Structure formats: C-alpha cells, structure tokens
Amino acid sequence: MALPKPFLALLICLFASLPLSCLHVDGSDELKAFIVHVKRPENLSFSVAEQWTGWYSSLLSLASLEANDTDFARSRVIYSYRHVVTGFSALLTEREVEAMSKLDWFLHAYPSPVYHLMTTHSPKFLGLRQRIGNGVWNATNMGQGVIVGILDTGVTPGHPSFDDYGLPPPPAKWKGRCDLNASACNNKLIGARSFINYDAVRRRPTDTPIDDEGHGTHTASTAAGALVKHADVDGNARGVAAGVAPRAHIAIYKVCSEIGCAGYDILAAMDAAVADGVDVLSLSLGGGSIPFHSDPVALGGFEAINKGIFVSCSAGNSGPDPYTVTNVAPWLLTVGASTMDRSFLGTVKLGDGQEWEGASLNPPRNFDSKMLPLVYVAGDAAASHCLNDSLNGVDVRGKIVLCDRGDNSRLEKAQVVKSAGGAGIILVNTPEDAYSTIADPLVLPASNVPYVVGLKIKAYINSASAPAASLVFNGTVMHTPHSPSMASFSSRGPSQITPGILKPDITGPGVNILAAWTIQKFNMNSGTSMSCPHLSGIAALIKKAHPDWSPAAIKSAIMTTAYVTDNSRGPILDERHLPADFFAIGAGHVNPRKAIDPGLVYDLTPQDYIPYLCGLYESSLVEVIVGRPVDCSSPNSISEGELNYPSISVTLPANNLTSVRYRRTVTNVGKPTSTYRVKLDLPKEVSVRVTPTKLSFNEVNQKRRFSISFRRNGGGSGAVQGQLLWVSGKHVVRSPISIRLE
Template sequence: MAPRKHFLSIVLFLCASVLLSGQHADGTDEPKVYIVHVKQPEGENFSAAEQWAPWYSSLLNRATGVLGLASEQDTAASRIIYSYRNVMTGFSARLTDKEVEAMSKLDWFLHAYPSRVYRPLTTHTPMFLGLRYGGHNVWNATNMGEGIIIGVLDTGVTPGHPSYDDHDMPPAPAKWKGRCDLNATVCNNKLIGAMSFIDYNNVTRRSTHEPIDYDGHGTHTSTTAAGAFVKGANANGNAKGVASGMAPRAHIAAYKVCYGDECQGHDILAGMDAAVDDGVDVLSLSLGGDSEPYHSDPIAQGGFNAINRGVFVSCSAGNSGPDHSTLSNDAPWLLTVGASTMDRSLLATVKLGDGQEFDGETLYQPHDFGSKMLPLMYPNANEQSSLCVSGSLDRFDVRGKIVLCDRGQNSRIEKGQVVQFGGGAGMIVANAPADGYATVADPHVLPASNVPYAYGLKIKSYINSTASPTATIIFKGTAMNTPHSPAMASFSSRGPSQITPVILKPDITGPGVSVLAAWNDQTFNMISGTSMSCPHLSGIAALIKKAHPDWSPAAIKSAIMTTAYVTDNSRGPILDERHLPADFFAMGAGHVNPPNAIDPGLVYDLTPQDYIPYLCGLYDSTYVQVIVRKHVDCSSVKSISEGELNYPSISVTLPANSSTSVSYTRTVTNVGEPKSTYTVKLDVPKEVSAGVTPTTLSFNEVNQKQSFSISFRRNGGGSGAVQGQLLWVSGKLEVRSPISIKLE
C-alpha cells in the first residue's frame, strides 16, 4: 500500500496526465493513462507483491511490436505506472488508442479503458458507492437529490459548519412547514430546519433549548447524508480532499432528540411526529436499543406512520455484533442498515524486534515518532491490566514503552489515555477473538495501532519468546484499494430478528467504518458505527426518491435490496470479521449499489395496509391499533405469517423429518422498460429442493404487476441456517432476493 503522500502524488500525476492529453484537440493520438486488465496467470503462484510488477512488465515487453516506442528511454516497462494485484489483475500505463487496439489482439489481454478523473472526496464513500460526476450517473440523474428533505433525528447540529453551506442551493420546497430554532443567520437553504425535542426536566447539566450539537454525532450523521461539498477536508491531516454527503443538494432538517448518549423514547417520538408533519421525505435515525415489541417501540410506531405518509425511514442495525439476534430497529417497514468497510485504510504497521511486521490502523498519524525500536510489554497480570483499564497499570513501569492492550470492556481511546497517563510511548490494541480481522482507525491520544486478533497472538508469542522484546510503529497514512472491501464490521449487529425471525434482517449494509464527516469541536472527524452506515442509506434513498418521486417507501427499499452486491473488490464473497463469507444475518441483501438501485427493473411493493394481516398474526387487536392508529378487528382479518409479506428477501423454516412443502407468493411491479421479460434463476443449497412458478414473467407496460410462487422442501439431513438466492433476469438487469433457510 502506498503512503499517503505517494497516493496524493499519484492523484496529481493522473490529473496532470489527463489534462495534458485533453489539450490536444487536433485529433492526434497522444498517449494517455489506460487501465489494462490481463488474464489471470496460469501456472504462477506469486507469494509476494513484488513479483507482480516484473510479470506485468514481461507481458508488456512481449507487446513491444505494437507499441510506438519513440526512444531508448521509452521502453515498455517505463510505460507502466502501477501494478495491481488485489483489486484486479492488471496494470495502468501510458498508451495511445491505437496501441491499445493492437494490444487487444494479444492472448493475455482482457480489457482496457481510459482512466477517468474523479473528485477525491474525503468521506470517500460517494466515490466508493459510484456517486460521481460526468456521463449518465446517479448524481447527474438526480441532480444530487435537489428538493428532497432529509430529517435527521440525533444530537443536533453545529451552527455555521461549512458542510451546511447553501451555495447555489434553491430554497426549501413549498411543502416545507418546519422551523429553525437557531439564530436566524444559521439556517439557510441547506440547513432548512433545526428543532430540539429534549425533556428538559431530565437534563440538569446544560440548557438545551437550542438544537446545538455538543456531542458531534448529529453533525456527523446529517452531513454524511446530505452535507455540502467542502474543500480541504481532513481528519488529523489524513484523507485530504473534498468532502460531501450522499445527496449534496438535498435539504437537511435536524431534530435534536438526544443529549449526550441518552435518547429518550418520548423525545424520539416527538421528533418523528414533527418531522412527518414538517414535510420531510426521508427520516434518518442513527439510534437504537434493545429489541422491543413493535407496540412498545417508538421508532417502530413512528416509522409505521411515517411510511403511511410516504416518508422513507432508514435506521441503524445496532453495534452489538458479532453475536446473532442483537438487532435494533427490525420492524419490516424500516430499512435496517448494517455497517461494513470501504476500500480506504489508515495504516500503522507494527514492526517487532525480530523483523516481523503486522499492519493495523489508526487515525493519529504522527510524523515525528521515528523508527527507533522501543521496549514492548504486555501487562497481563490479570484481565483488567491486559485490557488497560483505568488504574490497572499503576503497578507496571510503562514509561517509554509500547504497551500491548487487549480490545474490550473500556473504549479503545481510553486505553491509550491510560497508557499515556503511565508515561507509555505507544500502544498496540490487539483485537479480541470476536473482532477477528476487523480493525478501526481511531483518533488515539498517542502513537498506536489496532491490529487483528491473529496478529495480536503473534505479537504476544514474540513477547514471550525473548527477554527484551522491542517494537516500533510505522505510520503509513492513507492507503487506497484495500483488498477484501467491503467487509462486515465486527460490531455490526446481526440477525435474525428476535420478534420476527422469518423476516431477514438487517436489510442492507453500507459504509460504517472510519467514516469522515463534519464534527462539532473540530471541522471533521472520522468515526465508526452503524450510526455512520444509516445516513449513507438515507442519502441514497433521497437520490432514489428524487429520480422516482411516485415510488412508495417499500418500492425504494426493494430497489436498494434487490440490486445489492455480495462480492468484494477481490472478486470473492464479502467477508466477515473472521475472513469467512459473511452470512445474510450479517449483511442482509448485501452491500448497497446506488447506480443500480435507481434502475432496479422490478420492485416488491407493499402498502401500509399490507402489514395489518401480518401484525394480526403477532398481536391482538389492541396492540395492532396502537401501531397502525386506526381500528382493527383482528378476528375478522385473515392473519398471515411474516414469510407471506411481499418482502424483497425470503426466509423460510423447514422442520426436521418433514416432507411438507412450504410455499410463498410474491408480486413484483415493473418499473423498468414497458415491454420486458424476466427469467428465473434459483440457487438453493443441496439440503433443499425449491421451485418457482411460472419461470418467466412478461410485462407490457410500466407499473404492471405479476405474481409467482416459490416452494421449498427438505431433502433430508442438515441443520441450522443455510442460504441461497432467487434472481429474475432480463438482459443486464438482475433482480436478486436473498433466501435464508432455517433447517430445524
């Protein structure tokens, strides 16, 4: 991985190369930067990164006959800029159009295309999610969400932050009825509303009549969803560039419902009530708690009535992973969002006295730490000291040493404060088994690195192998194209839902690890959590709403889910914290894919009324009425199981020793080409037989509906959870539903 300064020079070079080639308007065939994909090497087993570059050079050397080499200095090898090995097999090089055309006939060639110039957004997630400028793309097709209002329920906003700048923004839509309880000069055409819903009798530390963010969380989430473009954004000097939210021209309405780390249920419900009345299009709630019955859950109740008014609701899945059944916000009418990584890392490599090196992460990247080897210690006298809990290191001499602390119990940043208080020079945070390979870039107070669990074991083994262990930390800054991205965050809460396990939850995953966005006491900060992934989906929902204003919240949700992808940038399955394929209880339908979500082809639609038979299957009439806000007599309603909802994902339970078939009916609505035909593709594990009737669906007009049935039967054997997928395919469109099967 390139150090940050190297990466920036690469960006500048690429920009200069493209700009230079763009100066030639006379049609001459000037060299420009191409990205060249090559066939996977046969019979080669490259064990080191350094082996790839010579191999690529040898391929290009074999192509000298097609290269217009102008001088002795202009060699095939000199044309290569970068050699790739993790995210693709191939290289980038300076080539002319004619050279590439001739090269395309060689046996090792797969594909080549000119390298385009992208804005180096610091949140990086817009680029990572395919939200770019130029050509036909999501931002162009939706005008970056202009006119859509995103209501964010959180800790408030930071007045005057540049991410709330309204340059070239239109006024709020005529339907907006909200107000701003900040100074009149603070709210504008970007931040159109700000209100506080705090039960003041329960707050004694500070007056909170104004929706000012004293925590930073609300500022971060609102600007992730819809922050304006801000040049020169960075976190502690890292990830420099232009920051923006997912829908940079959408309006933000902030509802302060949290004070510190407390968000009262009645405050939340009041905020949701006001937001729906004010005219928001999307609600974003990076809040959660223990799973409660829907009739006792303010977010579930408020969310149901929000969708009844056409408002899309995006919620965090929770940060209680990787244990199963730890979800928050699992009502089927809510979009429940898990957290995953992106392809950017802030590297801090631990180098041991015996030469071993282990990559970790940190946001704090000091330039003056040096490379001197320092004494290394692991204070494992007891569990408290190995965790570096406050006061536990008093009996140890940690002065001038690098201290290894186990992850868990207290916060990672607090561990560094404990080590610093004792005079420690640096810290290694070793993941617990549950965290596996999932590391986090934290703003530590001293030089530090968070390393995977497996690396922590090797470091401990080294400490035990010598009387005088030493180490240093090499800070490498921002690295791009991190392999195996995205991957699930260990903290992201998992399904199945405790209330309705036959509805697959979470629904989707999005970026939630080391996300850079606006902050209160510093301009930008980088933090992690499903609190960060939720507003990504809120902003993406705003873009879809702009592109399809007549779509229901369920249709938008379906588009997000059925177009998600389940492979990483190494072309393998999305992995979890163990480096094993993540299951659907971790990632739901997969990772959000905005370019495909605005054109899904088919959607699984649901009206609020469709949930009533399902709710009658869960609760008696009184509780159902609490949720839906109208009289319901469940004795006269034919109840349905959760599996019978017209949901974009499918979950089924097959009892042991049963040959009985379980069947569900689903209905899809055509939102693509008027005349189109879709063919089924079904993938289920060997323990199960499944069939779909009919196997083709033909449409003659937009909004036409077609139904199909899908049935499952056990083949015998097996137990636990297995999974498959259902796809409706039409040309380049694939409408994918994950299938989760519980074998009892």
C-alpha cells in the same frame, strides 16, 4: 475567415435558441460541459487570451439567427484555450457533438471530467461520482429538493458541510422551523429543533439544537453534507468531503445527549418531522429488541411510511453475536456496516525483526518511529485491558503498551496509557473481532491489530528478555483488496422480534468514515451510525429520481440490486475472513447506480402490513401500531414469510416433507415491455419450485404474481441460504433466501 458551410449550418442549429428541429426526446438535447479540440486555423494568430476569446465568441455569434448576439454565444462558451490546446469548452448536447465530429475542422470532444481529491471516500466507493454515462449524481441532481431529517445529537451550525452555496430554497411543502440564530440556518440547513429536556409547562425544550457530542453533525454531513475542499483528519484522507446527497436539504431533530436518547423525545421528534414535511428520516440509534407496539422508532416509523416518508435506521453495534440486530420492523430499512477499499495502515515492528500490519491513523507531528520498550501486563485482566487506574504502579513511561480490546472503549484505553506515561499503544482484537480492525483518531500513536497478530506479539514478549517495538505509519492506502467486508461490530440477525423477516436488510460503508465534527472540522468514526446515513442519502437520491415511489418500492430497489461479491471477485467476507452470511449482510452491499433502475420492485402499502401484524399480535396491539381499530379475528392474518418482502425467510421442520408455499407480487418499474425469467440458486438440502417461471409485462406499474414452494430433501440442520433471481435482458432482480432447517 470564412467558415465551412456545414460548420455554419451546425452552429446555426446550436445557437438559434434551440429550434424544434434540433431537439430530441431521447435525452440527446441535454446540455453538458464538453471540451472541444479544433484544428489550429492557418494564417490566424492572436497575442493575448482576450483575442482568442473574442474570436470564438464572434464565430458563435455570427452563427446565431440573431446577428451579433455575442451575449447568447458567451452563454454557451465556458473557456477558450490557446497554450496547451486549441479549442474551447462549452455547454453542448451529445447529439451536437456527434454531428460536430463529422466536420473537417473537428479533432476531439469529450465530457469535461471532474477530478476529486477523495476524503469522504464513500461517494466514489458507492459509484455516485461517475462522470460518464448514468452516474447517480448526474441522474438525481445530487438529491436537490429532497429533505432529509436527522434524529441525533444536534448540529454544528456554520460548519462548511452545511454551506448552501448554489442551493435553492426548500420546497413549499416544508413547514418546519429553525431554533438556532437567524443566520445559522440557510437553504442547506433548513431546520433545527431540540427535544432534549423538554419543558412541558412552557412547551419548549430547555436545550438548543447545537451538537455537543459531534455524532449528529457527523451523520448529517454523511447523508447530505455539501462538498468541502481540503478535508482531512490529522493529515489522513486528505481531499474533498461530500455527503451522499450533497444538494439535499437537512432538517435536524436533536433527541440524544451524552446520557442517551429518550423514547418520548424520539417519538416527539418523529411526529414533528412528519408534520414538517421531510422526505427521508435517518435514525442512527437503536434500543434493542423491543416489540413494535412498544418501540417509538417502529411506531413513529409506521406513520412516517404512511405519509410516504422513507425511514433508515442503524442495525446496531453489538456484533458479531447473533440475535443482536435492532430496528427490525419491516417498514424500516435496517442497515449494517462494512468497510470500503480505503485503509489507514500502520506497521508494528518488533525487536526481533517481525513486522505486522494494523489499522492506524497518522501520528502527531514530529513523531519518531524508533524502537521503544514494549510491555503487556499478562495475568491481570484489568491491566491487560487497560481499564481506568489499572496501570497505576506499572512502569509504562516512555513505552509502547499492548492492550486487549473489550470492556472499555478504544479511546479510553489510549487515555489510560497516556495518563500513565505511555508513548504508544497496540490494540489487540478480541477473538470475536478477529481480523476486523479500526483506525481511530486517538490521543497517542496507536495501531489496532488482528487477534492472531496479537497472539504472535504476545509470544514475542514472553520470549524476549527486553521486548521492544516501533510504530511505523503508512498513511492512506487505496484499493484495499477484499472490500467491502463486514465489520465485526455490525449487529447480526436473526431478529428476535420477527425472525421470519430477514434482518438486517442491507449493508453500507460504516468503517473509518470521515465527516463533519464539532471541536475539529472533521473526524473519523465507525459504526452502523455511519452506515445508516449513507443509506438515508441514497434513499434521497432515489426519491429525487422517482418521486412517486413508495418507501417500500425504494427499499425494494435498494435490496434487490445489492451485490454480494467483493473487489477480489470472491464473496463478501466477515471478520473471520469467511463468507458473510445473510444475517450479517442482509441482501448485500448497496449499489446506488443499479438501485435507481431496479426493473421490478416488491411494493407494499401500509395496509399490507396489517395481516402480518395480526400474525404477531392481538388486535388491540396492532391498533397501537397502525393507529386505527383492527380486527385480527378474521382469517386474513398471514405469516411473516408471506409478507411481500424483497427477501425471503422460511423454516422447514425436521421429518416434515410437506412444502411451504409463499406468494409474491412484483411491479414493473422498468421498460414498459419486458420479460423476466426465473433463476434459482439453492442448497442441496432444499427443493424449490417457482410458478410461473416467466413474467411478462407490457406497461409500467403492471403487477405480476408468482408463488415459490420449499421442500426439504432429507437431513441437515441449521441455517442455509440461497437466492431467487428474475432476469431480463437488462436487469437482475435478486431476492436472498434464508432457510432454517429444524
């Protein structure tokens, strides 16, 4: 069969080893998998699949400059189709497909879509798995070549989340080691060391890097776990599990056990990680409000960023009380926790017909959702909270028990009820937790209900002569409205150590996160321990896209591109269903797609932190932090608000109408030629002036300075907030502004 000349000419261009005339510097020559539909040829019929494959290969081979080069042709063809469509899939460029679309034989072509059964839903929720356009995974090759160091409880070797299929060896800069069996480490899990029970005489730990808790395995797989099919927890969230940077390398540093994480172990591990050559450090741990000069995480983190290593830390799980945020050094990324748009729902049905929705994982197999007696031990604080031994002597056998949250863990409450013979448990939120519910894998059927729902259930119990209830499990529900929302447990600012720096910095997925585990293959956990590795993985992706960016630039990109509205187009809500303030969400919820192209960044060098530290501490203490002599007696110290930080915090005293002025410097990391104009959104109590109001750039990495002045307009007290935006035709660079009116 003769081919049309235009088609032949196109194929010659396609398969002549890509001559220069076929290449374009705009990225249109990047090979991608496309599915191509063609008109079915007349008078041509094949009875077996191999004949169709041979025909396509022969066409491509004849079109090559090297006659009969079937091997080259087959290198482009992926599949040949014959039953449901006529056509083939092949590695093609967008420009080639565009040219192909003008030919008579052409019907349709499109990038080969990827379908996922979602379990670790956060990659999709974060927009990482977009297949068309500028998907983050496509743009960053899933973080390949970046090394993420995890300081936690160790790792579970041999877990499929740490499989290295298709991964190259770590980069040559990697100097670490694996203290597991020789076969346990691979190109994914490239290092594993323990710093628990260190033997100073033999200069080695007496413990192994193996994870006995599950926490470290969970966080490591969240940050950079490989794709694993058929993942679930008791049938919930069934699908494909994936870390945020699935092709990044993982190095494990075990620093925590069941009794906690010793500061010296943490500092030793950070010291080792810096020497080993990691690119990102992830620490899902916290130690309260500790001065930087006495905080191993802050100290180790400063030297890490001095070596170009990004450090991501948990904000803490002591919310929603204010002043509870931890890991607040400005060179650390401090991560809060919020929900995703995936829920695990269970309905509590009461004997009088009331039905109330709660958070619940699926029950054990063959669970019968029948009405059972419902009991709540009012007037006894221990029994009402289901503390250890509190239900001894209480008849709960075969009944559903209502337990107030607080004082002990949710798992412990369920174990207490089960030990007493209970058949199920309803966990009622505290007033502080309000509407923020969590689905836990507990030891018996359970549902966690909001505080207001608990009040209604208790009122029913008090009014009914024979109260009863049943638990009906609805399973996994997608596209939950008002997502994301802040988790009640996520620690809040302001910082006790440095209130002039807005903390936390950012929020990310931290509720009902499925990831690898120890005893069972996967487990569902919640906490800022879960949100922290999400941001660690995102930092790895940005590092891959921009290897020359400093840790501060990466941090700025994450913060200035964050969003503050939920999927219902309203403000992100807190546990009370009220708009969350900046002391909860920081700059907002991370947006990885925008973070890899932020336009402008607020950059900082390690040297830039010294004047700020001199504003906090005396010279000798600053020297402890920065590792070299510092003279803070010079007039170069600055206030916290003057640090070139992506967010802005300012205090305006009462009866003082003088203005407070800060300066900031932004660096252009977008198009060489660009112009940004200022836009302000501030409360009426404050007047703000920015000079200049327009920033113009004509090259990449060019810097521009501006000043921002604040003045009170009169009365008011407490905390108010607003935002500063630099807007171009493509980018919106947003800085949250927190203002305290004294």
